[in-house]
Amino acid sequence: GAVVSQHPSWVICKSGTSVKIECRSLDFQATTMFWYRQFPKQSLMLMATSNEGSKATYEQGVEKDKFLINHASLTLSTLTVTSAHPEDSSFYICSAPPGGAYPPNYGYTFGSGTRLTVV
Amino acid sequence: TQLLEQSPQFLSIQEGENLTVYCNSSSVFSSLQWYRQEPGEGPVLLVTVVTGGEVKKLKRLTFQFGDARKDSSLHITAAQPGDTGLYLCAGTSGTYKYIFGTGTRLKVLA
Numbered sequence: 150g151a152v153v154s155q156h157p158s159w160v161i162c163k164s165g166t167s168v169k170i171e172c173r174s175l176d177f178q179a180t181t182m183f184w185y186r187q188f189p190k191q192s193l194m195l196m197a198t199s200n201e202g203s204k205a206t207y208e209q210g211v212e213k214d215k216f217l218i219n220h221a222s223l224t225l226s227t228l229t230v231t232s233a234h235p236e237d238s239s240f241y242i243c244s245a246p247p248g249g250a251y252p253p254n255y256g257y258t259f260g261s262g263t264r265l266t267v268v
Numbered sequence: 269t270q271l272l273e274q275s276p277q278f279l280s281i282q283e284g285e286n287l288t289v290y291c292n293s294s295s296v297f298s299s300l301q302w303y304r305q306e307p308g309e310g311p312v313l314l315v316t317v318v319t320g321g322e323v324k325k326l327k328r329l330t331f332q333f334g335d336a337r338k339d340s341s342l343h344i345t346a347a348q349p350g351d352t353g354l355y356l357c358a359g360t361s362g363t364y365k366y367i368f369g370t371g372t373r374l375k376v377l378a
Contacts, residue, residue: 183364183365183366185368190373192368192371198364256316257301257311257313257358257366258313259311260310261308261309262308262309262310
C-alpha cells in the first residue's frame with residue numbers, strides 16, 4: 150500500500166534555531182501534501198497545503214514566514230520551523246492522498262509524525 | 269467554517285462492552301472518513317463513507333453515514349484493549365482538504 154515516510158520522528162532543538170521536517174511518498178506521486186499540527190490529546194489542525202511546483206496554501210492564522218513549506222518534487226515536501234520557540238513544540242504530521250482521485254475517497258496516508266521539542 | 273464535533277470526548281470502558289462514537293456537523297460532506305491514531309504515530313484510515321445512509325462494517329466496527337451526509341457514527345461491538353486509541357472523523361466537501369473532528373479518546377480496560 151501507499152506509504153508516507155516522515156522524519157525525523159523526534160527532534161529537540163534550542164530556541165532560535167530552525168528545524169526541517171521531511172515527508173516523502175515512497176511508492177506514489179503526491180502533487181499535494183498536507184501538514185498538520187497536533188497538540189497533546191487534541192485533534193489535528195491543518196496548517197497548510199503543499200503543492201508541487203507552486204507556493205503552499207496556508208490556513209488562516211498560520212505564519213508563512215514561520216513555517217516554510219517546500220514541495221520541490223512529486224515525492225518530497227518539507228516543513229521548516231524557523232526561529233523555533235518553546236510554543237512551537239508540538240507533534241507535526243504530514244499526509245498525502247495516494248489515490249490521486251478527486252476527491253480523495255481512498256483516504257489519506259499519514260506519515261508517522263515528528264515530535265518537536267524546543268528548549 | 270466547517271466544524272466536526274465528536275462525542276464523547278473521552279470514553280473508558282471494560283473489555284467486552286459496546287460503544288458508539290458520534291461525529292456531527294451542520295455542514296454537508298461529500299465523503300467522511302474515520303481514522304484511529306495511537307500515541308506517537310500518525311492516524312490510520314479505518315473507513316470511507318460517501319453515500320447518505322451508507323453502512324460499512326469492519327469486523328467489530330460498524331460505521332454509518334447520516335442520510336443528510338452531515339453526521340456519522342462508529343459503533344464498536346465487544347471492545348478489546350487493542351481498540352484503545354484516538355478516533356478521528358474527517359470530512360470533505362469535495363476538495364482535497366479534509367476537516368478533522370475534535371476526536372474521541374477511547375480506553376478499553378482488560
